Amino acid sequence: xxxxxxxxxxxxxxxxxxxxxxxxxxxxxxxxxxxxxxxxxxxxxxxxxxxxxxxxxxxxxxxxxxxxxxxxxxxxxxxxxxxxxxxxxxxxxxxxxxxxxxxxxxxxxxxxxxxxxxxxxxxxxxxxxxxxxxxxxxxxxxxxxxxxxxxxxxxxxxxxxxxxxxxxxxxxxxxxxxxxxxxxxxxxxxxxxxxxxxxxxxxxxxxxxxxxxxxxxxxxxxxxxxxxxxxxxxxxxxxxxxxxxxxxxxxxxxxxxxxxxxxxxxxxxxxxxxxxxxxxxxxxxxxxxxxxxxxxxxxxxxxxxxxxxxxxxxxxxxxxxxxxxxxxxxxxxxxxxxxxxxxxxxxxxxx
Amino acid sequence: xxxxxxxxxxxxxxxxxxxxxxxxxxxxxxxxxxxxxxxxxxxxxxxxxxxxxxxxxxxxxxxxxxxxxxxxxxxxxxxxxxxxxxxxxxxxxxxxxxxxxxxxxxxxxxxxxxxxxxxxxxxxxxxxxxxxxxxxxxxxxxxxxxxxxxxxxxxxxxxxxxxxxxxxxxxxxxxxxxxxxxxxxxxxxxxxxxxxxxxxxxxxxxxxxxxxxxxxxxxxxxxxxxxxxxxxxxxxxxxxxxxxxxxxxxx
Ligand SMILES: Cc1ncc(C[n+]2csc(CCOP(=O)(O)OP(=O)(O)O)c2C)c(N)n1
Ligand code: SF4
Numbered sequence: 001x002x003x004x005x006x007x008x009x010x011x012x013x014x015x016x017x018x019x020x021x022x023x024x025x026x027x028x029x030x031x032x033x034x035x036x037x038x039x040x041x042x043x044x045x046x047x048x049x050x051x052x053x054x055x056x057x058x059x060x061x062x063x064x065x066x067x068x069x070x071x072x073x074x075x076x077x078x079x080x081x082x083x084x085x086x087x088x089x090x091x092x093x094x095x096x097x098x099x100x101x102x103x104x105x106x107x108x109x110x111x112x113x114x115x116x117x118x119x120x121x122x123x124x125x126x127x128x129x130x131x132x133x134x135x136x137x138x139x140x141x142x143x144x145x146x147x148x149x150x151x152x153x154x155x156x157x158x159x160x161x162x163x164x165x166x167x168x169x170x171x172x173x174x175x176x177x178x179x180x181x182x183x184x185x186x187x188x189x190x191x192x193x194x195x196x197x198x199x200x201x202x203x204x205x206x207x208x209x210x211x212x213x214x215x216x217x218x219x220x221x222x223x224x225x226x227x228x229x230x231x232x233x234x235x236x237x238x239x240x241x242x243x244x245x246x247x248x249x250x251x252x253x254x255x256x257x258x259x260x261x262x263x264x265x266x267x268x269x270x271x272x273x274x275x276x277x278x279x280x281x282x283x284x285x286x287x288x289x290x291x292x293x294x295x296x297x298x299x300x301x302x303x304x305x306x307x308x309x310x311x312x313x314x315x316x317x318x319x320x321x322x323x324x325x326x327x328x329x330x331x332x333x334x335x336x337x338x339x340x341x342x343x344x345x346x347x348x349x350x351x
Numbered sequence: 352x353x354x355x356x357x358x359x360x361x362x363x364x365x366x367x368x369x370x371x372x373x374x375x376x377x378x379x380x381x382x383x384x385x386x387x388x389x390x391x392x393x394x395x396x397x398x399x400x401x402x403x404x405x406x407x408x409x410x411x412x413x414x415x416x417x418x419x420x421x422x423x424x425x426x427x428x429x430x431x432x433x434x435x436x437x438x439x440x441x442x443x444x445x446x447x448x449x450x451x452x453x454x455x456x457x458x459x460x461x462x463x464x465x466x467x468x469x470x471x472x473x474x475x476x477x478x479x480x481x482x483x484x485x486x487x488x489x490x491x492x493x494x495x496x497x498x499x500x501x502x503x504x505x506x507x508x509x510x511x512x513x514x515x516x517x518x519x520x521x522x523x524x525x526x527x528x529x530x531x532x533x534x535x536x537x538x539x540x541x542x543x544x545x546x547x548x549x550x551x552x553x554x555x556x557x558x559x560x561x562x563x564x565x566x567x568x569x570x571x572x573x574x575x576x577x578x579x580x581x582x583x584x585x586x587x588x589x590x591x592x593x594x595x596x597x598x599x600x601x602x
Contacts, residue, residue, distance in 0.1 A: 024435055050434045054427070055460040062424040062457070066400070066431025069418055074431070092421050199416035199432065201396035201439050207365075209410055210418040 010036035016151035023049035026063040033105035061089030071198025077103035091130025095212025099158035108335030116335025117171030122312035240283035249278025293320035361385035374574020376564035404446035423454020426461035465522025465556035483569030518594035524556030
């Protein structure tokens with residue numbers, strides 16, 4: 001078994017990507033994820049990979065588009081304002097059905113905001129952000145170990161469906177240090193073969209054309225319907241979540257990522273006070289595990305969504321609970337991380 | 352009886368009918384690029400990046416692997432491709448709205464990195480696709496649908512000279528400005544395009560050919576007059592010639 005090593009969050013994700021077979025990275029510095037860009041600049045040459053610091057996030061995402069269209073595993077990372085700039089490219093990449101992995105280490109917004117951890121990019125990450133009917137597979141890890149595993153998964157899922165995937169982390173996860181067990185290096189020869197569609201030169205075959213576009217609205221509609229079929233399969237097969245002490249819970253706290261991790265402490269504190277609390281932690285934020293959460297609506301009396309935002313995921317929780325039980329919300333924003341005590345106090349008020 | 356084919360279209364063209372207006376120079380330049388690809392024997396390893404604009408369909412007209420970049424981003428897309436596939440030949444085909452307005456940063460930085468890609472730049476002083484709006488290359492006094500009183504220096508600034516701008520960057524290995532409104536220009540332009548590809552193939556750096564072109568439709572004048580208008584108005588503003596040549600003479 002591999003040994004556990006102490007690493008920083010951003011570097012853990014970078015190393016996980018390299019081990020998953022990513023050999024091209026394009027990015028642009030922005031706090032709190034610049035260490036990931038720096039890490040890739042050190043590591044890529046060591047594995048015969050490509051590191052290029054783009055002139056902007058707009059350029060970075062388009063370099064990703066070009067590199068991904070050749071069938072290689074590619075990644076970029078950024079933080080909120082940078083991910084906003086990438087949205088044009090995200091939409092094109094989704095339309096062109098290119099397997100690409102994005103990392104957004106979210107910081108406080110809107111606008112320039114600050115450099116503290118936040119979860120206020122949830123809408124942008126899970127509901128679009130770019131134009132058109134498209135979807136990204138979105139993962140919200142709670143720890144570095146999970147981030148490492150989800151990064152590898154993100155590459156596989158992106159390849160499997162020819163669809164971009166996004167690791168939605170936050171500044172806390174990016175900056176913390178934790179022991180991590182890395183998977184072995186993927187043998188590049190075992191990566192999925194993309195030669196049936198990738199742009200590698202039309203030697204002895206018909207040329208491959210990759211676009212997100214058709215000028216004929218009926219053809220474009222057909223393309224969109226094809227994307228939707230794919231999204232349906234992703235919804236069926238790729239939902240991930242964790243339940244913690246939900247078996248007998250009256251109150252279900254719903255939280256993801258760093259907030260999900262903090263929420264475990266809150267569940268334990270509440271139980272010490274005699275409140276039967278449990279945690280539902282979505283791991284895929286799209287596809288959202290609506291059905292699993294809906295099941296708990298038969299049993300629990302109250303849902304309590306906690307976020308490092310003014311309430312974005314709470315809308316998905318309400319969709320799942322579908323009016324059966326009350327859904328309450330508590331959140332801090334602007335980069336403020338709620339403490340277990342303040343969340344617990346709010347919970348005690350509610351019951 | 353047997354026939355000998357004496358003349359046929361370049362293999363690097365797919366044979367799909369061009370969508371360009373009569374008298375538009377896009378078609379001529381496509382043909383030249385395809386002939387160069389044929390002559391260099393690189394069709395099977397060429398990757399093309401088409402732009403947003405009238406030549407958005409260029410990826411269909413060429414019989415090579417191709418994609419369409421977001422408006423202006425072709426040099427970044429081409430960079431990603433070339434870095435992933437250094438043995439392949441990558442070229443972008445871009446209009447002036449694409450390259451000199453929304454995509455100025457991308458072309459400047461790709462050129463400055465000495466990215467080993469080739470760019471064919473069509474300067475027709477106007478936005479064709481969207482119906483004749485002002486481009487950064489629109490001449491002073493020239494009327495367009497968004498400069499109905501004529502472009503003025505005070506309001507819209509001066510026509511932008513991309514060849515001159517980029518020629519200052521050390522990453523550029525070949526750069527020329529040309530036109531195709533006369534047969535002798537067509538022959539010259541083809542040589543330039545070949546050199547812009549050789550700059551890439553020989554690993555010397557970034558290559559670009561700026562082609563002054565007509566847009567009879569949006570200039571609102573017939574093709575023959577458009578060729579004359581180009582000669583009389585565009586050529587004085589945009590000096591022709593080879594700005595950078597690190598390729599050297601063909602053996
Ligand atoms: C982000 C974005 N903005 C604007 C447009 C609309 N648009 C399409 S083509 C074009 C102008 C193209 O002009 P040019 O590059 O000069 O090419 P031409 O059509 O003249 O060949 C514009 C503004 C777009 N497709 N995408
Ligand atoms: S609108 Fe102008 S640039 Fe476009 S195809 Fe017609 S003539 Fe050519």
